Amino acid sequence: MDLGRARKILNVADSAFISMDDQGCVTYWNIRAEETFGWTREQAVGRNVIELVVPERYRGALREGFRRFKAGGGTRLVERRTEQIGLRADGSEFPVEVIVSALEEGDTYSFHAFITDISERVARDAERQRLLGELERALAGSEQRLQAIVDSLVEAITIRAPDDRLIYANRAALERLGMASVEELASADPRALMGDHQVWTEDGHEVAMDDLPSVRLLRGEEQPAPMLLRTIEKSTGEEHWVLLKAAAVRSPEGEIEAAVTIIEDVTASKRLQLRSEFLARAATLLASSLDYQQTLQNVAGLAVPALADWCGVDLIDEEGQREPVAVAHVDPSRVELASRLRRYEPEQTQADRGIGRVVATGEPVLYNDIPEELLREAAVDEEHLRLLREVGMRAVLLVPMKVRGRTIGTISFVSAESARTFDAGDVEFAEQIAERAALAVENARLYGERAGIARTLQASLLPEALPELPGWELAAMYRPAAQEGEVGGDFYDMWEAGEDWLLMIGDVTGKGVRAATVTSLVRHTAWTASEFDARPAHLLERVNAALRRRPSLSVCTALCLRISGSQVTVASGGHPLPWLLGEDGVTEIGNHGTLLGAFARAHWPEDSYTLGSGESLVAITDGVTDTVGAGDERFGQERLRALFQEVQGCSPAAIRERVVAALERFQVGAQADDTALVAMRRSGEVNGAGGRASAAEPAVESII
Amino acid sequence: MAIAGPLQIESQLEGGRGRLTLEGELDIATIPRLDAAVDALLEHGPRELAVDLRPLGFLDSSGLRAFILLADRANEEGWALKLVRPQKPVLAIFQITRAEENLPFVDEPPPL
Numbered sequence: 085m086d087l088g089r090a091r092k093i094l095n096v097a098d099s100a101f102i103s104m105d106d107q108g109c110v111t112y113w114n115i116r117a118e119e120t121f122g123w124t125r126e127q128a129v130g131r132n133v134i135e136l137v138v139p140e141r142y143r144g145a146l147r148e149g150f151r152r153f154k155a156g157g158g159t160r161l162v163e164r165r166t167e168q169i170g171l172r173a174d175g176s177e178f179p180v181e182v183i184v185s186a187l188e189e190g191d192t193y194s195f196h197a198f199i200t201d202i203s204e205r206v207a208r209d210a211e212r213q214r215l216l217g218e219l220e221r222a223l224a225g226s227e228q229r230l231q232a233i234v235d236s237l238v239e240a241i242t243i244r245a246p247d248d249r250l251i252y253a254n255r256a257a258l259e260r261l262g263m264a265s266v267e268e269l270a271s272a273d274p275r276a277l278m279g280d281h282q283v284w285t286e287d288g289h290e291v292a293m294d295d296l297p298s299v300r301l302l303r304g305e306e307q308p309a310p311m312l313l314r315t316i317e318k319s320t321g322e323e324h325w326v327l328l329k330a331a332a333v334r335s336p337e338g339e340i341e342a343a344v345t346i347i348e349d350v351t352a353s354k355r356l357q358l359r360s361e362f363l364a365r366a367a368t369l370l371a372s373s374l375d376y377q378q379t380l381q382n383v384a385g386l387a388v389p390a391l392a393d394w395c396g397v398d399l400i401d402e403e404g405q406r407e408p409v410a411v412a413h414v415d416p417s418r419v420e421l422a423s424r425l426r427r428y429e430p431e432q433t434q435a436d437r438g439i440g441r442v443v444a445t446g447e448p449v450l451y452n453d454i455p456e457e458l459l460r461e462a463a464v465d466e467e468h469l470r471l472l473r474e475v476g477m478r479a480v481l482l483v484p485m486k487v488r489g490r491t492i493g494t495i496s497f498v499s500a501e502s503a504r505t506f507d508a509g510d511v512e513f514a515e516q517i518a519e520r521a522a523l524a525v526e527n528a529r530l531y532g533e534r535a536g537i538a539r540t541l542q543a544s545l546l547p548e549a550l551p552e553l554p555g556w557e558l559a560a561m562y563r564p565a566a567q568e569g570e571v572g573g574d575f576y577d578m579w580e581a582g583e584d585w586l587l588m589i590g591d592v593t594g595k596g597v598r599a600a601t602v603t604s605l606v607r608h609t610a611w612t613a614s615e616f617d618a619r620p621a622h623l624l625e626r627v628n629a630a631l632r633r634r635p636s637l638s639v640c641t642a643l644c645l646r647i648s649g650s651q652v653t654v655a656s657g658g659h660p661l662p663w664l665l666g667e668d669g670v671t672e673i674g675n676h677g678t679l680l681g682a683f684a685r686a687h688w689p690e691d692s693y694t695l696g697s698g699e700s701l702v703a704i705t706d707g708v709t710d711t712v713g714a715g716d717e718r719f720g721q722e723r724l725r726a727l728f729q730e731v732q733g734c735s736p737a738a739i740r741e742r743v744v745a746a747l748e749r750f751q752v753g754a755q756a757d758d759t760a761l762v763a764m765r766r767s768g769e770v771n772g773a774g775g776r777a778s779a780a781e782p783a784v785e786s787i788i
Numbered sequence: 789m790a791i792a793g794p795l796q797i798e799s800q801l802e803g804g805r806g807r808l809t810l811e812g813e814l815d816i817a818t819i820p821r822l823d824a825a826v827d828a829l830l831e832h833g834p835r836e837l838a839v840d841l842r843p844l845g846f847l848d849s850s851g852l853r854a855f856i857l858l859a860d861r862a863n864e865e866g867w868a869l870k871l872v873r874p875q876k877p878v879l880a881i882f883q884i885t886r887a888e889e890n891l892p893f894v895d896e897p898p899p900l
Contacts, residue, residue: 591849593849593850593852593853594816594850594853637853637856637857637860639849639852639853639856641849641884641885656884658884658885658886658887659884660884661884676883676884676885676886677886678885678886678887678890679852679856679885679886679887682853682856682885682887682890683856683886683887683890685889685890686886687886706848706849710846710848716794716813718846720877721877756815757848
């Protein structure tokens with residue numbers, strides 16, 4: 085799968101996304117980058133990122149960072165979230181948060197940066213600092229003034245006494261803590277209050293009361309850093325992200341009297357950030373591999389614990405049979421539990437429940453409450469029920485993986501240990517993930533099917549490998565048409581006839597089993613005929629006769645080459661003539677002969693050529709010249725001639741690669757016809773030990 | 789399945805002579821439309837059918853096969869087939885396969 089698709093996804097990411105090469109030269113610039121920095125993609129691509137988005141005074145240090153990274157020294161910038169100053173096109177500066185990752189590409193690197201404008205957050209921080217100052221001043225003044233100020237704040241504020249009790253909370257804080265009054269709060273055990281929530285740091289470490297900034301202040305720590313925490317209220321399962329900042333209230337003697345905590349709910353912005361990061365990583369993963377089982381496993385792995393404690397992916401076939409393909413849990417030892425549970429789940433889904441309902445309706449299903457009755461109903465026996473209980477499901481979200489309106493699978497997100505529930509935003513996010521995963525599966529399947537066709541065809545209709553031909557280097561290529569489930573009509577073969585070698589390349593009109601039958605007839609007729617008389621014209625005459633005996637019109641084009649040392653004899657049965665890439669230029673050689681199987685009156689002229697060292701012959705099928713490009717234009721003879729002029733003298737493998745690359749560049753839409761090519765280069769003396777063909781490169785390559 | 793490509797067929801019939809003018813691309817996707825147009829004309833029992841290939845832009849090997857079949861059919865059914873010689877590069881297909889010398893080509897369509 086290609087970078088293009090990943091970029092399409094990245095284009096709608098919530099952060100600016102910039103890719104650059106190891107020189108810092110911009111190679112990709114998404115829409116959000118355009119908005120953030122004020123440069124359009126056209127303006128940005130090709131320019132140096134440092135000159136584009138970094139204020140002059142920081143450029144030196146950043147260049148040094150690039151240099152160090154390339155020298156292998158690493159840099160503090162890579163794979164870490166850092167805050168920097170960005171520069172807009174209009175010269176204004178603004179604070180940004182940057183995450184850079186480096187991808188190794190051969191012996192060089194590419195860099196990819198997510199950049200978020202954090203002006204608002206920085207402004208909010210400043211405002212908070214101001215309020216905090218005001219609060220301290222107010223504390224020194226009258227009680228009423230304090231009350232008035234803090235109650236008007238949207239942010240929750242608490243004051244903790246040296247004995248850890250919360251002695252004050254403003255209105256917002258009381259709501260958060262589920263307390264009716266300050267009196268009730270003051271009499272509550274602070275550890276019990278904390279116990280109503282499960283609390284983690286951003287990295288997933290559990291947080292105890294002693295870790296909170298206010299408590300650490302009271303223990304004498306100077307200015308503990310603000311903490312970003314993920315909290316889940318145990319009674320409701322609601323998830324929140326909060327930012328805690330604490331400040332000390334000191335007596336005139338400087339002794340600490342209380343700790344004020346400001347609690348800002350940053351759930352919305354944190355989720356947004358997590359989701360863009362997740363989607364960006366998922367996009368990269370989905371685009372990175374055609375092995376969809378592995379890809380889905382990677383995506384499931386990403387979803388925990390960002391979205392759920394468990395994540396499973398099932399693919400559903402047309403009969404409604406499910407195939408579990410991936411499951412992930414934060415704790416790998418729990419994955420085993422999932423596989424044990426799987427044994428209890430019927431392979432056949434039912435339209436009225438669970439995954440079956442998602443498949444039947446194409447809509448997500450959300451259970452934010454899993455009562456014991458539901459488990460009992462679902463369990464087939466006591467052991468099953470025990471396993472279900474062991475999972476400890478709190479909430480389950482099932483979303484469809486849809487491709488062109490058809491549901492090809494489901495992704496299950498299960499919340500257990502974290503006890504969080506899923507909201508509408510989670511459902512939407514999960515659907516986005518599922519949509520991308522579905523596309524990845526579809527692409528991988530198409531690829532797999534086409535690879536399957538090519539394998540089948542190569543096994544039956546193509547030689548397993550090109551032989552080693554003394555004095556010649558060989559390369560061949562076969563690309564079946566894009567259409568699914570069809571065996572193509574192009575073929576080639578190479579075999580020995582006495583001292584000589586015979587090469588046949590052809591195209592049977594039509595596709596499918598019928599074409600395969602004709603191909604087989606043509607090859608066997610040619611083999612048999614060559615035992616008596618290996619002249620190319622004789623072979624074509626026998627093949628023509630065999631095809632003419634068939635009850636229905638069976639036509640075929642074929643080119644036959646007889647290779648005798650450095651001499652090649654060519655005859656064509658209605659097939660495009662071979663190209664000679666010689667010292668004196670590029671030219672088609674030979675003369676046209678009659679299409680095989682078509683006419684009573686037929687004639688196959690033979691022509692012989694002697695190739696010098698380094699000269700090549702290339703035989704193709706019409707799929708090459710008939711390749712359709714933009715505006716329905718065909719690749720054609722002249723483009724092919726120009727291409728051959730460029731590769732004159734190159735190795736057969738290099739010629740093959742150049743032709744494939746040129747066709748892929750030219751082609752618009754799906755490949756309509758089979759395409760085959762055989763290239764051979766005269767490498768040296770035939771007689772004697774020196775005349776071995778190169779075996780260093782794979783003789784046959786299927787490029788699909 | 790591929791969608792039928794762009795092939796325009798103009799069909800004329802006058803006094804026992806039929807004429808089909810083909811424009812666009814004749815390949816595996818559009819052959820059924822040529823066959824249908826031929827059948828429709830032959831229902832009127834013409835003694836001659838001319839197929840004007842001059843406006844044709846592309847022909848593949850299955851298109852070529854269609855004309856070989858048509859020539860065989862004309863022989864069997866006893867009516868005359870005339871193919872009006874196409875432009876290069878469509879003509880090249882008939883030349884590479886030496887079908888040009890085996891099929892009843894003419895340079896100009898016979899008058900209707």
